[in-house]
Amino acid sequence: MKRNSISSPVYLRRRRSSSALRARDHSQVWEDGAMSKRRKKNRGNPQRSGDGASGPLRPGQRSAQSAPQTEGSPRILVYALLGVTVFMGLYLHAYAMPQMSYFADGLSMPGARFTGYDAADIAALQTAFESDAEGQLNFLHKTAGIVFPVTVFLSTWATLGLLAHGWWRWIAVAGAAVFAAVDIAENFLIDGILTQDPVDTGAVALSSVMTTLSWILLGTIGVTVIAVVLRDFIQTGRQPRRNPA
Numbered sequence: 001m002k003r004n005s006i007s008s009p010v011y012l013r014r015r016r017s018s019s020a021l022r023a024r025d026h027s028q029v030w031e032d033g034a035m036s037k038r039r040k041k042n043r044g045n046p047q048r049s050g051d052g053a054s055g056p057l058r059p060g061q062r063s064a065q066s067a068p069q070t071e072g073s074p075r076i077l078v079y080a081l082l083g084v085t086v087f088m089g090l091y092l093h094a095y096a097m098p099q100m101s102y103f104a105d106g107l108s109m110p111g112a113r114f115t116g117y118d119a120a121d122i123a124a125l126q127t128a129f130e131s132d133a134e135g136q137l138n139f140l141h142k143t144a145g146i147v148f149p150v151t152v153f154l155s156t157w158a159t160l161g162l163l164a165h166g167w168w169r170w171i172a173v174a175g176a177a178v179f180a181a182v183d184i185a186e187n188f189l190i191d192g193i194l195t196q197d198p199v200d201t202g203a204v205a206l207s208s209v210m211t212t213l214s215w216i217l218l219g220t221i222g223v224t225v226i227a228v229v230l231r232d233f234i235q236t237g238r239q240p241r242r243n244p245a
Contacts, residue, residue, distance in 0.1 A: 074162040075232075081155035082225070088148040096140055103133035110190045111145075114215050116208035119201045122193055134194055141187035149180035152221065159225050163232040172224050179217035186210040 097112045105128040110117050156176035160169035189207045193199060 078155070078158050078162055078229075081151065081158050082229070085148070085151040085155040088144060088151055092140075092144045092148050096144060100133065100137055100140070103130045103136065104128040109137065110193075110207065111141075111187060111211055113211060116212050117204070118208065119199045119204045122199050122204055126194060126197075126199075129194070134191075137194070138191045141191055145187040146184055149183040152218065153177055153180040156221055156225055159228055164228045172221065175217055176221050179214055179221060182210050182217065183214040186214055 093112065097109050100109050101107060104125055107125050107128050110122065110125070113121075153173075153176045157173050160172050186207055189203065189210065193203055193207055196203070
């Protein structure tokens, strides 16, 4: 009985210490599990990580990185329209119109005469024309003669609207619209004059003025567009290139 009474406090002390150790181990295991869960959450959610480079981009950052990619798209549109306009201009005035002179004893077409023409020039052209030459000229006026002034207006509007600034650009765009209207009306007026017998001198004078005016407008618009394109090209070349992140 004495041995049991003496050893019972020691036994209780050992039992209490073992219970405390098990409780501490259990709390340590719980804390380790909670820490592992936090690490898994942070690993799956980059926004909570300390390194901002690995996280998703904010709207401002996404737009800043996508800006260089979309910066060249307006220039692509401008250059495409300018290419079509130059092609149609060369086809009409450097190929098709000179080809028509072979059907008129070498005489140039009224629309190709910069300084204008009079009733005697139209009468000489009527005499020199072959049988189907008037129909070919009429077809040329209704196809390339309409497409070319329209592309001049569209390319001028795109170039000055996207690459230039200031109120003056809209004056140039209005000039391009006037050129398109005058050039198309002049072509149809020439077709009507070539079928007249006798030739109406008043209609010939009006057509001659419209021809000269259309060439003046075309030259002015061409110089303006070329100046704007060169200025934008020089300014773009001077801008420092952004280093990729």
